[in-house]
Amino acid sequence: MALIAILPGDGIGPEVTAQARRVLEALDLGVSFEEAPVGGAAYHAAGHPLPSETLDLAKRADAILFGAVGDPACDTLDRHLRPEQAILGLRKELGFWANLRPAKMMPGMEDASTLRPEIARAIDMVIVRELVGDVYFGEKGRRETADGRREGHDLMSYAEDEVRRIAVVGFEMAQRRRKSLISVDKANVLETSQLWRDVVNELAPDYPEVALQHMYVDNAAMQMVRNPGQFDVVITGNLFGDILSDQASMCVGSIGLLPSASLRAWAGDNGLYEPIHGSAPDIAGQGKANPCAAILSAAMLLRHSLDNEDAALKIEAAVAGALAGGVRTPDMGGADSTSQMGDAILAAL
Ligand code: GGG
Secondary structure (H helix, E strand, O other): OOEEEEEEEOOOHHHHHHHHHHHHHHOOOOOEEEEOOOOHHHHHHHOOOOOHHHHHHHHHOOEEEEEEOOOHHHOOOOHHHOOHHHHHHHHHHHOOOEEEEEEEOOOOOHHHOOOOHHHHOOOEEEEEEEOOOHHHOOOEEEEEOOOOOEEEEEOOOOOHHHHHHHHHHHHHHHHHOOOEEEEEEOOOOOHHHHHHHHHHHHHHHHOOOOEEEEEEHHHHHHHHHHOHHHOOEEEEOHHHHHHHHHHHHHHOOOHHHOOOEEEOOOOOOOOEEOOOOOOOHHHOOOOOOOOHHHHHHHHHHHHHOOOOHHHHHHHHHHHHHHHHOOOOOHHHOOOOOHHHHHHHHHHHO
16 A cells, blocks of 8 residues: 655645645545654654654655645754755655646636736746755855854755756656757856756757757746746756746746645656645634645646556646636635635545
């Protein structure tokens, strides 16, 4: 029996993962669930954001459903004890280097988008974010100079094999979709981006059907709100991917709609599935959180780790059905609660 580890985390994480679990349970898939604390919740309970029991569960599991981490009560802690270290640690420890973040306009959702309907309607992209390199994992430090100035640094670094493997994911995915790949970097300024561009260019001849374009990240941010329909598959580094996918989420209606999969293999292996949003402490515990991204993450879990495309499609259709029926949590301009959204998705299943 497949084991799904549920790591709800902080803030709205427990509320949205609870709805995702309801949906998985309703499908009667013959899977088992085990929960463990992570992030600030784990720090308060066990003194560490990623306790060894939680890491062990994540390693034993066939797939991980993750909520969100982030807790203002931990803001003054040493960086190593901050809740966010838990998700970075899980990605690194389990080797989840490829992060897929699909952003697609769902029917009838134009009212929630920040863009004009005719522009929003064309959105159907996947952002492929590199997940275990870049400034997130480069050498970091703080120091004080002789004249008393405080300095901080985070080293941005990529090795060619890290770039190559994420670029291959992008090319392969583009080949199966609309055959367009946009590689986002800042090669006019950054050495890492120049290496990134070289490596991506070296792979291009292996994918003659894929139209490759390079785009500076500042231009990509602008193009994503000007003409998001031009994006099919996007590959980019850890930092740029984190930022651009939040932007893409508002173009399709809400950050509460975007799921993600963090993988080390395309299929049939453990992966970590989480909404792209954070813990939103300002609305935690109020029943206002949008559970769609967590529920759509559960669909990705079934697709990539449990090899159950049928069940994944069922969940995605049920979410689209609930939204097309007008159910809206406050982030999308409505007044429905987290559990009402869960109920509507269950009813549509
Ligand atoms: N569910 C996403 C989440 O918890 N985000 C909090 C965060 O700080 N994540 C860092 C990252 O995604 O790189």
